Amino acid sequence: MSIELIPTKSDAAIGLSIDGKIEASDIDRISEAVEKRLQTHEKLRVYVEMKRLGGISLEALFEDLKLALKHFKDFDRKAVVCDAKWVEPAASVSNRLFPQIEVKSFPFDRQADAMNWICE
Template sequence: MKIQRHGLSIGIERTGSEFFLTLKAQGTLTHDDYKIITPLIDSALSEVKDPKVKALIDGTELQGWDVRAAWDDFKIGLKHGNEFSKVAIFGNKKWQELAAKIGSWFISGDIKYFDNENDAISWLNE
């Protein structure tokens, strides 16, 4: 029996003196996944004074979203878009590069797609 894993995990990592938010997406995301992760993101960002967050999104295991989850993702971008200074999307699918370009319309900071994790982290640390 093959188990289908999906969801989002969130963390904080540090390289040198730079901290950044990490998100790892797995499988096909659902509205139920966002009902869990959205309050965590809201809470984490509410505690930061004058937030200008750097984020690394690992989409290497992301298959996509169901329709309602895509809407949830869009709402998070609208709500917190001004709080991100840089977002690096690390992935391995051509559509993820397009998603990064579309995401740049809703995030005040820079957003960039990478197919190499080390390049993504180096860019965040610039």
């Protein structure tokens, strides 16, 4: 498993830790968590710790796209914790392309700030 579901301070937030190549089974677990949380919450938030991204399989990419299209309007915030330099510009682009989902990036030394922001 390259994506692990991790606890958050809010039941309306899904926590993910990414470390390696993303496979379809990873997306399936995320999809199950999303569906379960949407039974009790109108909007969800995502907290992502990106330790190492080793790519994504083609099957996982298709599953991820299906999940994103199905739940496009079900999310309002996403926090990405990562020290890679490309994450902050990617978050900025995402905010312009998808203004209904506010995305912020945080370095690993500010994990607590990211968790607090996503769960407020």
